[in-house]
Amino acid sequence: MPDRWLEVSIRATAEAAEALSALFERAGQGGVVIEPELRPGPDVDEVLPTPGAFAMLRTYLPEGQDLVPRRREIENSVGLLRAFDLAPMGDLTFRWIGEEDWANAWKQHYSVQRIGRRWVIKPRWQAFVPGAGDLVLDLDPGMAFGTGLHPTTQLVLECLETLGPAGGGAGRLAGQDVLDLGTGSGILSLAAARLGAGSVLALDVDEVAVAAATENAAQNGLADVVSVRRATLGEPINGVVTVPGLDLVAAFDGAFANIVARVIAERAPALERALRPGAWLIASGIIAEREAEAAVPLAAQGFTTERRLQQGDWVTFLCRKEPAGPLSGAAPTVQEA
Numbered sequence: 001m002p003d004r005w006l007e008v009s010i011r012a013t014a015e016a017a018e019a020l021s022a023l024f025e026r027a028g029q030g031g032v033v034i035e036p037e038l039r040p041g042p043d044v045d046e047v048l049p050t051p052g053a054f055a056m057l058r059t060y061l062p063e064g065q066d067l068v069p070r071r072r073e074i075e076n077s078v079g080l081l082r083a084f085d086l087a088p089m090g091d092l093t094f095r096w097i098g099e100e101d102w103a104n105a106w107k108q109h110y111s112v113q114r115i116g117r118r119w120v121i122k123p124r125w126q127a128f129v130p131g132a133g134d135l136v137l138d139l140d141p142g143m144a145f146g147t148g149l150h151p152t153t154q155l156v157l158e159c160l161e162t163l164g165p166a167g168g169g170a171g172r173l174a175g176q177d178v179l180d181l182g183t184g185s186g187i188l189s190l191a192a193a194r195l196g197a198g199s200v201l202a203l204d205v206d207e208v209a210v211a212a213a214t215e216n217a218a219q220n221g222l223a224d225v226v227s228v229r230r231a232t233l234g235e236p237i238n239g240v241v242t243v244p245g246l247d248l249v250a251a252f253d254g255a256f257a258n259i260v261a262r263v264i265a266e267r268a269p270a271l272e273r274a275l276r277p278g279a280w281l282i283a284s285g286i287i288a289e290r291e292a293e294a295a296v297p298l299a300a301q302g303f304t305t306e307r308r309l310q311q312g313d314w315v316t317f318l319c320r321k322e323p324a325g326p327l328s329g330a331a332p333t334v335q336e337a
Contacts, residue, residue, distance in 0.1 A: 006061040011054045014313030015087035018287040027073045028059030116158040152284045155309045155316035173197040176253035186213030188256045193225040202228045234270030250276045258284040261294040272301035278323035284316040
């Protein structure tokens, strides 16, 4: 792990966030952190994202020999987006920080938060006494995406509360095999395990995310349920190789894809092949104006949208794979770095 990181940040509207997120994820390390502008909610201590407002996007470049080309890629790509007048965005800013400095800075603004009816996201360094029925996720995202602050994560957690039998509570996913594609901090994998999933395969191509998700699974006592791999589903990504023995066909009862519309579209065929007939898929990380980019490929693969949730400029789909019929195409492969 490097001693220093170059923090790259930019303020942008939701219209530009998807393109910038894809860029930051490709060139950065540990994914992209999106900090929406918040406003007071109806409940005490509740905060909600402000629709249409600017958000701060951050990514981190590790000190090392490939830092200069990574930074140049970000600068050139942002310049190109600006030239096409995609949407309002601020200037790129850069600053050097140590890992401990970064952690201490953002921890000051990260507190216990309630999501939906039962979820509680508890920072690992804060004390909390759960109430009856609370489902607590003890989290330290480190430099990985997934604090629970972003609307995309919150919408997925709210979707989870609707799965399974009414009143299913902590057993809503009892015994299910679940896939978490692009796990980040592992927050959604932990949530599936809290709801009784029999196994969760958490995949991410970034080593920082894999380390954070592995640690969070252990700290929550869920390492026997959540298996974290540095991998992706379907076509290889740069620097990624196939994991022997993990060719998956109809292997999962449900899946998360909290990524971006473009990647959901690319991975839709692999997700269809990996899911069992009748399985659920929660697709999130989708900017409202780009939702067709994800919805159309999912429908083409036989997924039916059961629910559409929106918070601010962000959209989440709860989809269902056709309950019967032959599996299409060849087996998807899990690719590991």
